Amino acid sequence: MKRRAFVKRATLSSFATIIGTELVFGSKILNGYTPLAVQNPDPFKMFNKHPEMVVLNDKPWNIEAQAHLLDDKITPNACMFIRNNGLVPEDIDLTTWTLTIDGESVTNEKEYTLSELKSKFKHYTYQLAIECGGNGRSEFSPPAKGNQWTVGAIHCASWTGVRLRDVLEDAGIKNNAVYIGYHAVDKHLSMDPKKEPISRGCPMEKALQDETILAFKMNGEDIPLVHGYPLRLVAGGWPASVSGKWINRISIRNKVHDGTKMTGTAYRMPCTPPAPGEKVKDENMCIIESMPVKSLITYPKTGAIINKGKTLNIRGHAWAGELEVTKMEYSIDYGSTWIACGIEKPVNRLAWQHFSANINFSKVGYYEVWARATDSNNMAQPMLIPGWNPKGYLNNACHRIAVKVK
Numbered sequence: 001m002k003r004r005a006f007v008k009r010a011t012l013s014s015f016a017t018i019i020g021t022e023l024v025f026g027s028k029i030l031n032g033y034t035p036l037a038v039q040n041p042d043p044f045k046m047f048n049k050h051p052e053m054v055v056l057n058d059k060p061w062n063i064e065a066q067a068h069l070l071d072d073k074i075t076p077n078a079c080m081f082i083r084n085n086g087l088v089p090e091d092i093d094l095t096t097w098t099l100t101i102d103g104e105s106v107t108n109e110k111e112y113t114l115s116e117l118k119s120k121f122k123h124y125t126y127q128l129a130i131e132c133g134g135n136g137r138s139e140f141s142p143p144a145k146g147n148q149w150t151v152g153a154i155h156c157a158s159w160t161g162v163r164l165r166d167v168l169e170d171a172g173i174k175n176n177a178v179y180i181g182y183h184a185v186d187k188h189l190s191m192d193p194k195k196e197p198i199s200r201g202c203p204m205e206k207a208l209q210d211e212t213i214l215a216f217k218m219n220g221e222d223i224p225l226v227h228g229y230p231l232r233l234v235a236g237g238w239p240a241s242v243s244g245k246w247i248n249r250i251s252i253r254n255k256v257h258d259g260t261k262m263t264g265t266a267y268r269m270p271c272t273p274p275a276p277g278e279k280v281k282d283e284n285m286c287i288i289e290s291m292p293v294k295s296l297i298t299y300p301k302t303g304a305i306i307n308k309g310k311t312l313n314i315r316g317h318a319w320a321g322e323l324e325v326t327k328m329e330y331s332i333d334y335g336s337t338w339i340a341c342g343i344e345k346p347v348n349r350l351a352w353q354h355f356s357a358n359i360n361f362s363k364v365g366y367y368e369v370w371a372r373a374t375d376s377n378n379m380a381q382p383m384l385i386p387g388w389n390p391k392g393y394l395n396n397a398c399h400r401i402a403v404k405v406k
């Protein structure tokens, strides 16, 4: 008689991870049967996300925050947006995990286990703002294809790891090094093992900055799987696509890295501004580097109703790519006049900064509060949508909330 085969323990535990709780009669599940909740998983449970996060796409998972969810000074996991180009890896085994440093411009190709990385190099912790290049895409007209991010594809968590510079220098950097390129273990949507969903990088200058780290902790804990466990490159202030998740290889290149989504129109802007809707040739697209100055009102939530005579305390965050935010203002008259907000210094370079202001409204009625940040090069956010571009990147228009005074 053939014995009935039950699902393996490892499968059962991965089911439990997806569902977010133990399967009570799990040992009774026959091999080959997939529980309903795994066939149709709940992303909020699976990724421990706040119920007000907004799912933009489930294949792959792309989930954004809303402005009011980003009120914390350090973004908690529950409110961090998720952007995946491929499939979240499932079978990560720490005991066999390694990071390889290779490429045309490495002196000695090296391989490190996770514990070697942790024990050999000094640890650093930084708060780093990382924003998806496509944050704000939903406002462009004509519309740009891709995830229709509104304002929520930004987070500033606290990341702990080793400096990429220390690791690259340990392997040795040749004089002709130009760029680094990362490789990761997430799978292409087609499941073709030869295809990478994404493999980006940055010039050596950015790679060698103090704050560019290979992180193994986020907000003091192991990085959640969906955000790059067990090892993530974090390069604050640049498009978040540079911050590769699930990194197992970094190549020191003697030319601009040419991995997936480095070329063509991906994460590039027209080198000179086109007319809205105009076709731009690939050779006229330039790689996005530092992100532009931007801010977000995280309190109150848009639609707030306040009583006449009451002071409204607004607050939020501002960031400026590689630069610092030097001025923060708000307007309640559609940008006609601007009033200074208080703005804190960043905790460290590339962290977002916190602003606040107290607003008094003279009359009952409908208002909008607009917020505008200015960077250390004296560049301010545009009041409304900035230059149209084919992929809908870099919308840093002023954030606006509606307020009723009654």
Ligand SMILES: Nc1nc2c(c(=O)[nH]1)N[C@H]1C(S)=C(S)[C@@H](COP(=O)(O)O)O[C@H]1N2
Binding pocket: 080, 081, 082, 083, 084, 085, 086, 131, 132, 133, 184, 185, 186, 197, 198, 226, 227, 228, 239, 240, 241, 242, 243, 244, 245, 246, 247
């Ligand atoms: N390996 C890998 N790294 C990746 C991606 C990816 O799909 N695979 N997406 C990139 C993009 S486009 C963004 S915006 C950020 C999103 O990071 P998060 O999901 O932790 O918020 O990860 C980047 N790193």
Ligand SMILES: [Mo]
Binding pocket: 083, 131, 132, 133, 134, 239, 240, 241
């Ligand atoms: Mo992104």
